[in-house]
Amino acid sequence: MTVDLIDRYLRKVAVWLPTRKHRHLLDSIRDDIQEQLADAPSPEEMQAVLRRFGPPPLVAARYLRMHPVIDGMLAPTYYVVLGLSLLVGAIVHASMLIRNAVHEVPVAESIGTVAANALNGWLVTYAVVTLIFAIGSHVVVTRVQARADDGACRR
């Protein structure tokens, strides 16, 4: 019963862990939970320990040392670049409206086509800019972390 409860809890935690770190982290979490248990815990005591340990997504994040997708250091640049990219997209699509007017495309048709293209363009721009900055953040955070860990070990 006790093992069932832990297994069920660990399965929920595993959902939030990357596959390559599954085994190592789940073993650590299992050890840490079992250390808190009395010799023959009742299901109620077991559930209380698991409740205190935290909800599975939070437990996964705590053991993974998760970082924000966009690091705080890069956030101002990210917002400026994203804003400018969206603005350029808006200008390009607005110019398409003018071009359509010159070519005497019906107004409703022109607005519908340009709006659909603009929406697609903005979504792609948002995704691409966010992806680039997410990769940049990952590189920055990994380097800063490595330097901090190195410094901690040298002191």
Place this chain on the structure above:
Amino acid sequence: MINTDSPRAGPALALELRRGTLVLAVLSALRRLPACGADLRDALNRFGIPIEEGALYPMLRRLESQGILASERRMEGSRHKRIYALTADGDGVHSHMLAQWHQLDAGLTAILEET
């Protein structure tokens, strides 16, 4: 998003302050005596520094992966316990953090006394 200009940001800022202080508290407690997570939690609680198990255990694992703590599994009664102790590097990190803590404390005290 939290508006840091608002008084509602108080709890979030207090949490931020507490997060860094907890690491120093954990290292200080382990400097006195190596301990397992449960005993460490009890010790901190006795000194008026409560910490959730869900925050303490991952913190211990992280500090171990950074070389600040070392651990060994021991059998106590019928249960395995992971006993954590400060490494030589960890001792240096603790001294460095403690010096910063004293410096901040002295500065803050001076500011508060002056105002």
